[in-house]
Amino acid sequence: NREFSGQLDTAIQIFRNEYPKRFLHQLVSGQLDMDRLDYLSRDSFFSGVSEGIIGSSRIIKMLNLHNGQLVVEAKGIYSIEKFLVARRLMYWQVYLHKTSVAAEKMLVNILRRAKELASRGEDLFGSPSLRYFLYNNASKNEFSEKGTALKHFVLLDDADFISALKVWMSHPDTVLSVLCTSFINRRLFKVEIKPEKSTAEELAGWEERYSAHFGIGMEEARYFMADETVTTDTYSSDDDTINILMKDGSIRDIAEASDMLNITVLTRKVQKHYFCYFKL
Numbered sequence: 001n002r003e004f005s006g007q008l009d010t011a012i013q014i015f016r017n018e019y020p021k022r023f024l025h026q027l028v029s030g031q032l033d034m035d036r037l038d039y040l041s042r043d044s045f046f047s048g049v050s051e052g053i054i055g056s057s058r059i060i061k062m063l064n065l066h067n068g069q070l071v072v073e074a075k076g077i078y079s080i081e082k083f084l085v086a087r088r089l090m091y092w093q094v095y096l097h098k099t100s101v102a103a104e105k106m107l108v109n110i111l112r113r114a115k116e117l118a119s120r121g122e123d124l125f126g127s128p129s130l131r132y133f134l135y136n137n138a139s140k141n142e143f144s145e146k147g148t149a150l151k152h153f154v155l156l157d158d159a160d161f162i163s164a165l166k167v168w169m170s171h172p173d174t175v176l177s178v179l180c181t182s183f184i185n186r187r188l189f190k191v192e193i194k195p196e197k198s199t200a201e202e203l204a205g206w207e208e209r210y211s212a213h214f215g216i217g218m219e220e221a222r223y224f225m226a227d228e229t230v231t232t233d234t235y236s237s238d239d240d241t242i243n244i245l246m247k248d249g250s251i252r253d254i255a256e257a258s259d260m261l262n263i264t265v266l267t268r269k270v271q272k273h274y275f276c277y278f279k280l
Helices: 009-015 022-028 034-047 056-062 074-095 098-119 128-135 140-146 148-155 158-168 174-184 200-214 218-224 263-267
Strands: 063-066 069-073 190-194 225-232 243-245 251-253 270-277
Touching: 009 022, 022 034, 022 069, 034 056, 034 074, 056 063, 056 069, 056 074, 063 243, 069 074, 074 243, 098 128, 098 158, 098 174, 098 190, 098 218, 098 225, 098 270, 128 148, 128 158, 140 148, 158 174, 174 200, 174 218, 200 218, 200 225, 218 225
Parallel strands: 069 243
Antiparallel strands: 063 069, 190 270, 225 270, 243 251
């Protein structure tokens, strides 16, 4: 903003919800913002999951203003209902799909192991930006003040990690090499969706199996599994609301205005426990 002599003042105010016309912030960040309308259809197309397809153009046409607030005209209720249901389905079928969770946890464990080895003085292959984070404990201040951490962070992409993992496949450390080889060959963690988190006894049992199979310590065996609790809600009135402009001029929350679907069901947080483990 300084480089542009303050020309971004208005945009920054909108992003921070400090601009008088609050509906502009709602369009940028809200329960029905343009980002969500965009990524649901786009991700649905590229993932092949048709449930995420929504009528974005129809919803946009139904948008209106009432006392400076963003509202949806009553005849757009059904489009909003479909939007909320589509969002719920996409979260559990795509974003939080068990394969996605398994791949993420596996990659996290690989990077945790690499970080641990780096802290011991092991020389690990990596791009300059990846090595920066392996061999430095970047603080929040280093992102906001010095700029070094932020500079390296924005340079990271898939290529940095994939190239490092391919080299680490032949690393003498058993944990790192086995996990990297499995990840590159798409032998991902298996996943069990459980009603509650795994007990300490269950986790200890898995640790003993991995310890005996690979000839490693119990601490190292923990890298071959992960216990994750995933929670999400589709519609939260605490964050913002989707207001419907009724034909009589009154304003009602979508959870009250809907006559077809019990939207209040979507406001409840859904929690699932994922136990990810390396299959021997």
